[in-house]
Amino acid sequence: MSVAENLAEIRSRIDELARSAGRNPEEVKLIAVSKTKPVPLIKEAVAAGALDLGENKPQEIVLKYPEFEGDNVRWHMIGHLQKNKVRHIIDKAELIHSVDSLALAEEINKRAETIGKIQKILIQVNVTGEDSKSGVSPDDAAELCREISKLNNVRIMGLMTISVSGYTYEENKRVFDSLAALAARIDGMKIDNVSMKELSMGMSHDFDAAIAAGATMVRVGTAIFGARDYGAKNNAN
Ligand SMILES: *Cc1c(COP(=O)(O)O)cnc(C)c1O
Numbered sequence: 001m002s003v004a005e006n007l008a009e010i011r012s013r014i015d016e017l018a019r020s021a022g023r024n025p026e027e028v029k030l031i032a033v034s035k036t037k038p039v040p041l042i043k044e045a046v047a048a049g050a051l052d053l054g055e056n057k058p059q060e061i062v063l064k065y066p067e068f069e070g071d072n073v074r075w076h077m078i079g080h081l082q083k084n085k086v087r088h089i090i091d092k093a094e095l096i097h098s099v100d101s102l103a104l105a106e107e108i109n110k111r112a113e114t115i116g117k118i119q120k121i122l123i124q125v126n127v128t129g130e131d132s133k134s135g136v137s138p139d140d141a142a143e144l145c146r147e148i149s150k151l152n153n154v155r156i157m158g159l160m161t162i163s164v165s166g167y168t169y170e171e172n173k174r175v176f177d178s179l180a181a182l183a184a185r186i187d188g189m190k191i192d193n194v195s196m197k198e199l200s201m202g203m204s205h206d207f208d209a210a211i212a213a214g215a216t217m218v219r220v221g222t223a224i225f226g227a228r229d230y231g232a233k234n235n236a237n
Helices: 003-020 039-047 058-068 083-089 102-114 138-148 169-188 207-212
Strands: 029-033 052-055 074-077 093-099 119-124 154-160 194-200 217-220
Touching: 003 029, 003 039, 003 207, 039 052, 039 058, 052 058, 058 074, 058 083, 083 102, 093 102, 093 154, 102 119, 102 138, 102 154, 119 138, 138 154, 138 169, 138 194, 154 169, 169 194, 169 207, 194 217, 207 217
Parallel strands: 029 052, 029 217, 052 074, 074 093, 093 119, 119 154, 154 194
Antiparallel strands: none
């Protein structure tokens, strides 16, 4: 199937899943995760209406960004972000999904201030607790939000998480429900400058459970663009 056909099918599944969860399909944004994929293939997705693109490496955003100027695309930084890379993407990212420390938020704040931008961010939470995974622990998330909320040039829009590959639907649903519950708890604290409107959760294999749990953004790569070939390039993730 073509990228356009894959996109249409996924969009209609998202709509159906949202409706069966009693939600408005328009509340669920599809982010097409284009990491490692070549520009012509991504252009096919953009032509088919996928204007929100997800990348997990700053360098890839830097390389692809000029190819899509004039296409009205929004770049989402969804991968682990090192402080020394922030300056490369600060003028390019619509939303940074992967903020998990005050130090990173401070660097984003500093760079955003320099270019007169208010950078929208999500707080990445490590719900499942594996050591290998980025993200703040659920117990520390509220305090991190409180600290970041004092920074003038970043705006917390919600939370993001990654589940565990190989989990069943029920296991994924528990992970995503707990992120939604955490967002509700933080929202209840009414911290100035902090919104919990967005829940970025769900990938190709688990966006069904994420939508049932309230995802407002799903990040889908493989199901749109096909499997990634990490051997062909020097991509570590
Ligand atoms: C690669 C990636 C995705 C997309 O994964 P697929 O399984 O290809 O849909 C989503 N979120 C993050 C953070 C990723 O790095």
